[in-house]
Amino acid sequence: xxxxxxxPSHQVTQMGQEVILRCxxxxxxxxxxxYRQILGQKVEFLVSFYNNEISEKSEIFDDQFSVERPDxxxxxxxxxxxxxxxxxxxxCASRLSGASSYNEQFFGPGTRLTVL
Amino acid sequence: xxxxxxxxxxxxxxxxxxxxxxxxxxxxxxxxxFWYVQHPNKGLQLLxxxxxxxxxxxxxxxxxxxxxxxxxxxxxxxxSAHMSDAAEYFCVVSDTGGGADGLTFGKGTHLIIQP
Numbered sequence: 499x500x501x502x503x504x505x506p507s508h509q510v511t512q513m514g515q516e517v518i519l520r521c522x523x524x525x526x527x528x529x530x531x532x533y534r535q536i537l538g539q540k541v542e543f544l545v546s547f548y549n550n551e552i553s554e555k556s557e558i559f560d561d562q563f564s565v566e567r568p569d570x571x572x573x574x575x576x577x578x579x580x581x582x583x584x585x586x587x588x589x590c591a592s593r594l595s596g597a598s599s600y601n602e603q604f605f606g607p608g609t610r611l612t613v614l
Numbered sequence: 615x616x617x618x619x620x621x622x623x624x625x626x627x628x629x630x631x632x633x634x635x636x637x638x639x640x641x642x643x644x645x646x647x648f649w650y651v652q653h654p655n656k657g658l659q660l661l662x663x664x665x666x667x668x669x670x671x672x673x674x675x676x677x678x679x680x681x682x683x684x685x686x687x688x689x690x691x692x693x694s695a696h697m698s699d700a701a702e703y704f705c706v707v708s709d710t711g712g713g714a715d716g717l718t719f720g721k722g723t724h725l726i727i728q729p
Contacts, residue, residue, distance in 0.1 A: 543716030545716075546716050605650070
């Protein structure tokens with residue numbers, strides 16, 4: 499069964515460094531998302547991406563964050579200068595289409611980012 | 615705007631007894647509602663979804679949920695708990711069926727199964 503994959507599973511970085519989290523959505527899906535879950539807190543929406551541009555972003559998604567679909571398969575989240583509070587589990591998700599019967603989002607296993 | 619309230623942060627039941635995880639939602643439009651499960655160190659797996667079809671929705675692993683518009687609720691139930699059901703459960707709402715809006719998650723309910 500097709501699934502969303504994410505790499506790496508765990509990323510440790512120093513404060514101020516740039517990190518890139520990578521995701522491979524399900525191949526025929528058109529909508530892509532990033533969410534984060536700070537330890538002990540709920541999952542929060544960061545950004546959605548469709549047709550090679552950002553569709554919507556939350557207030558969390560500030561200028562330190564960017565997303566890109568550099569080729570036909572990868573979907574990346576870049577954090578330019580990491581802060582301690584960026585430590586969290588980051589989930590990628592994808593969705594087939596906009597039709598209501600297909601609005602299920604499929605989630606990847608997550609990347610745990612630890613900022614020291 | 616949309617929001618989700620999961621009424622219990624922790625629920626503990628004995629194996630073989632019924633499970634009830636409570637969820638209330640707020641939505642400006644006709645919502646789509648979901649329950650996701652997260653096992654330790656695993657990703658998020660969809661249990662079931664409501665998208666304006668039948669109000670009683672059956673999902674995987676014997677779970678089901680009933681959409682009650684008058685009560686703005688979408689409680690998750692299972693007749694008989696199994697040890698493997700121990701996990702974190704998230705009630706999730708989406709306002710738009712056709713757009714690209716992100717999902718809004720509840721804070722989660724930690725389900726504990728006593729042997």
